[in-house]
Amino acid sequence: MVPSTSHGLTLTTLEGVPGKSIAEHYGLVQGSTIRAKHVGKDILAGFKNIVGGELKGYTELLQEARAEAVDRMVQQAQQLGANAVINVRFATSSVAPGAAELFAYGTAVKVQ
Amino acid sequence: MEILVFLILLGIGYFVGNHFEKKHYADIKKREKQTLHVPVMSWGCKQDMPYAHEAQMFTGSTVVANDYFKTFSAGLRNLVGGRVTVYETLLDRGRREAMLRMKEEAMAWGASQIVNVRFETSNIAGQTQGGMGIVEVMVYGTGIR
Numbered sequence: 043m044v045p046s047t048s049h050g051l052t053l054t055t056l057e058g059v060p061g062k063s064i065a066e067h068y069g070l071v072q073g074s075t076i077r078a079k080h081v082g083k084d085i086l087a088g089f090k091n092i093v094g095g096e097l098k099g100y101t102e103l104l105q106e107a108r109a110e111a112v113d114r115m116v117q118q119a120q121q122l123g124a125n126a127v128i129n130v131r132f133a134t135s136s137v138a139p140g141a142a143e144l145f146a147y148g149t150a151v152k153v154q
Numbered sequence: 155m156e157i158l159v160f161l162i163l164l165g166i167g168y169f170v171g172n173h174f175e176k177k178h179y180a181d182i183k184k185r186e187k188q189t190l191h192v193p194v195m196s197w198g199c200k201q202d203m204p205y206a207h208e209a210q211m212f213t214g215s216t217v218v219a220n221d222y223f224k225t226f227s228a229g230l231r232n233l234v235g236g237r238v239t240v241y242e243t244l245l246d247r248g249r250r251e252a253m254l255r256m257k258e259e260a261m262a263w264g265a266s267q268i269v270n271v272r273f274e275t276s277n278i279a280g281q282t283q284g285g286m287g288i289v290e291v292m293v294y295g296t297g298i299r
Contacts, residue, residue, distance in 0.1 A: 053211040054296040055270040056198050060206035079278075092163055094171040094221025094244070095178070096251070097288065100278070101217045104290055108213070130211055132294060134276035142278050142290075 051116050052126040052153070059126050059153045068122040068150035073114030077107040078141040104144065108132070111146045124150035167222030175243065182250050189257045198270030198296065206298035210263060214256030215292035217278065218248040225287065248291040249273065256293045265297030 052059050079100070112130075119127050130148035137143050198204065220228075224240040231238045253271075260268050274292045 052209065054209045055211055055272065055294060056203065056209065056296050057200075058203050060203045060209045060298055092167055092170075092222045093174065094167065094219055094224060095174045096248075097217045097219050100288065100290070101215060104217060104278075104292075105213075105215055108215070108292075130294070131272070132213075132274055132292065134274060134278075134290065134292070136276065136278055142276070 051119060051124070053112070053116075053130050053148070054126070054128050055130050057129055058151075059128065062126075062153040064128075064151045065154045066124075066152040068119070068124050068152070070147060071115050071118040071122070071124075071127060071150045072145065072147040073111045073116070073118065074143060074145040075107050075111045075114070076137060076141055076143045077103060079103070104134075104142070107142075107144045108146070111144045115146045115148060119148075119150040122150050124152055126151050126153045163222045164226060167224065167226070171221030171223055175247065178247055178251070182247065182254065185254050185258070186250070189254065189261060192257060192261055192265060192267060194253070194257065194268045194271055194295065196271050204267075204269055204298055206266075209296050209298045210260075210265075211294060212256045212260045212263070212265075212268065212297050213292060213294040214252040214254070214259065215290060216248050216252045216255065217288060217290045218244055218251075219288045220244060245275070245289065245291065248289060249275075249293070252291045252293045256295060260295075260297035263297060264299045266299050268295045268297050271295035 058064055115127065127148040127150050130146060133145040135143050224244065227240050228238050272294055276290050278288050278290050
């Protein structure tokens with residue numbers, strides 16, 4: 043899960059922050075990370091492919107990776123002096139067999 | 155010998171996979187009923203800001219995999235085309251599970267509704283396993299209270 047308050051920054055998927063007005067725009071901020079699968083987890087996943095269902099190891103791995111992508115985005119926003127990132131979007135793509143890129147982007151703003 | 159292994163795997167895939175699927179669906183339906191009172195909306199981007207004191211982003215994700223039987227029957231399906239029901243249920247389960255995870259997290263925070271929800275699906279198995287095999291589904295949205 044993405045811990046969205048731990049940074050002291052508000053993240054929303056809306057075009058603003060409800061109850062607050064935008065004072066300043068800082069433009070696009072982004073963060074990404076590329077993760078490869080863990081060999082051990084991959085072997086377990088191979089077994090799991092026989093019975094199907096959720097692959098908890100992968101779920102955790104991707105959640106961690108996504109949290110990191112968000113973290114990088116937030117760091118960029120903080121450097122600009124923003125206190126919120128609005129209209130956040132995610133994108134995932136598999137760039138090579140066994141590796142996935144997780145990408146998060148949004149607009150850094152200052153809200154009051 | 156090889157045929158035997160194949161049949162055993164197929165049997166395990168079918169019976170165990172089906173068992174887990176039924177259990178998962180029962181669990182999903184139960185949790186969906188429990189979380190029914192919090193509306194989830196896909197609008198919120200082009201409208202006026204909803205009235206709220208606080209807003210926060212929530213995400214939910216899950217990685218689901220095919221069982222052996224599903225892979226096999228989808229392979230057969232490929233010969234004649236048409237609906238691939240075995241994959242439909244898999245992705246449906248994944249989406250609903252991801253949605254529930256986001257919802258439950260937002261509810262724990264005290265959200266009264268979740269707006270501007272977006273879905274994302276990606277294949278993470280790569281080309282090595284013949285495409286569809288392991289799929290990640292994620293949901294994200296803004297919880298308001």
